[in-house]
Amino acid sequence: MMRPCRSVLYVPAANARAMEKARSLPADAIIFDLEDAVTAAEKVPARDLLAKALLQDFGPRVRIVRINGMDTEWAEGDLRAFGRAADAVLVPKVARGADLDRVIARVPGAPLWAMMETPEGMLNAAEIAAHPQLRGMVIGTNDLMKELRARFRPDRQPLMAGLGLCLLAARAHGRVIVDGVYNAYQDEAGLRAECEQGREMGFDGKSLIHPAQLAIANEVFAPTEAELDLARRQIAAFDTAVAQGQGIAVLEGQIVENLHVEAARATLAMAEAIALRAE
Numbered sequence: 001m002m003r004p005c006r007s008v009l010y011v012p013a014a015n016a017r018a019m020e021k022a023r024s025l026p027a028d029a030i031i032f033d034l035e036d037a038v039t040a041a042e043k044v045p046a047r048d049l050l051a052k053a054l055l056q057d058f059g060p061r062v063r064i065v066r067i068n069g070m071d072t073e074w075a076e077g078d079l080r081a082f083g084r085a086a087d088a089v090l091v092p093k094v095a096r097g098a099d100l101d102r103v104i105a106r107v108p109g110a111p112l113w114a115m116m117e118t119p120e121g122m123l124n125a126a127e128i129a130a131h132p133q134l135r136g137m138v139i140g141t142n143d144l145m146k147e148l149r150a151r152f153r154p155d156r157q158p159l160m161a162g163l164g165l166c167l168l169a170a171r172a173h174g175r176v177i178v179d180g181v182y183n184a185y186q187d188e189a190g191l192r193a194e195c196e197q198g199r200e201m202g203f204d205g206k207s208l209i210h211p212a213q214l215a216i217a218n219e220v221f222a223p224t225e226a227e228l229d230l231a232r233r234q235i236a237a238f239d240t241a242v243a244q245g246q247g248i249a250v251l252e253g254q255i256v257e258n259l260h261v262e263a264a265r266a267t268l269a270m271a272e273a274i275a276l277r278a279e
C-alpha cells in the first residue's frame, strides 16, 4: 500500500503543546525535531517530553525523529532514546553514506531518513540514496542556502542543481523525497507557488513548519480530479487496444503506452491511499 507523504510537519520536541496538537492535525508525517528547533539548554528536557509524546497514538501519521548531528554531544543520547521508538530516525546534514553507517552502528536495522542540506550531501546524493537503511530524503533549504551563500529568489534558481541531484538519486533508488520548508508561514500564495513548483519537479511532498501550511501542501501534492480522470481513460483506452491485439493506444491524439498505464495506476493508487487516510 502506498503511503502519502504530501505534508511533513516539523514539531519542536521541546513544545509539548505542539506535539499534542500534532496528533489531530492532517499531516501525513511528523518530524519531531531535537535539532534546530530546540535550544542547547532544552536538548535534554526535550527528550523526556518527546518520550512521553511518543507513547500517544499518532494514527496513520509517520513518526520521524530528527536527532542532533552525529558530531554533537547529544547524538548518542538521542539515538539511545529514539533509535527504535519511532518509525524512522532523520539524520541532519548527511554528507556521505558513511554518515548513515555511523548511525546504524548504534541502532542496527533502524529505518533512516537523511536531511539533504549541504553541498557535499548534494554531490554525494546517489551514494546516500543507495544506503540500504535509507527510506527517505528531506531537503533542508535553509542550511543549503546558507552554505551556498545564495540569495532567496521565488523561483529558487540557486537551489535547482542540488534539488535535481537529490531527486535523481531518490528516484534511482526508490526513496521518498520531500521538498524543503517555506519560511514565511503566513504567506499562503508564496507557499502554494513553491508547492506547485516542487510537485512539478517530482517531489512527493513538502516539509512544513506551521499547521496553517498543511491544507495547501495536502491539496497540491494530491492527484487532481483532471489527473484522475485522465488516468482512468488512459487505462481504459490501453485495455481496449490490447484486446484488439495492439500494444499502443491513442487517446485524444496522444499515444498511451505501457509506461503511461503504470503511471496512471500509481496515480489512482495514491488517490486511494489518500482517501483511506481521510476516513
Ligand SMILES: CC(C)(COP(=O)(O)OP(=O)(O)OC[C@H]1O[C@@H](n2cnc3c(N)ncnc32)[C@H](O)[C@@H]1OP(=O)(O)O)[C@@H](O)C(=O)NCCC(=O)NCCSC(=O)C[C@H](O)C(=O)O
Binding pocket: 009, 010, 011, 012, 017, 018, 019, 021, 022, 033, 036, 037, 115, 117, 139, 140, 141, 142, 143, 144, 180, 181, 185, 209, 210, 211
Ligand atoms: C513558527 C512558530 C514558532 C510559530 O509558533 P506560534 O507563534 O505558536 O504559532 P501560532 O500561535 O500561530 O500557533 C497556532 C497553534 O498552532 C500550534 N503550532 C504552531 N506551530 C506548530 C507546529 N509546528 N506543530 C504543531 N503545532 C503547532 C500552536 O501551538 C498553536 O496551538 P494552540 O495552542 O492550540 O492555539 C512555530 O510554528 C514553530 O515552532 N514551528 C516549527 C519550527 C521548526 O520546527 N523549525 C525547525 C525546522 S525548519 C528547518 O530547519 C529545516 C531544515 O533543517 C533546513 O535547513 O531548512
Ligand SMILES: [Mg+2]
Binding pocket: 036, 115, 117, 140, 142, 143
Ligand atoms: Mg537544516
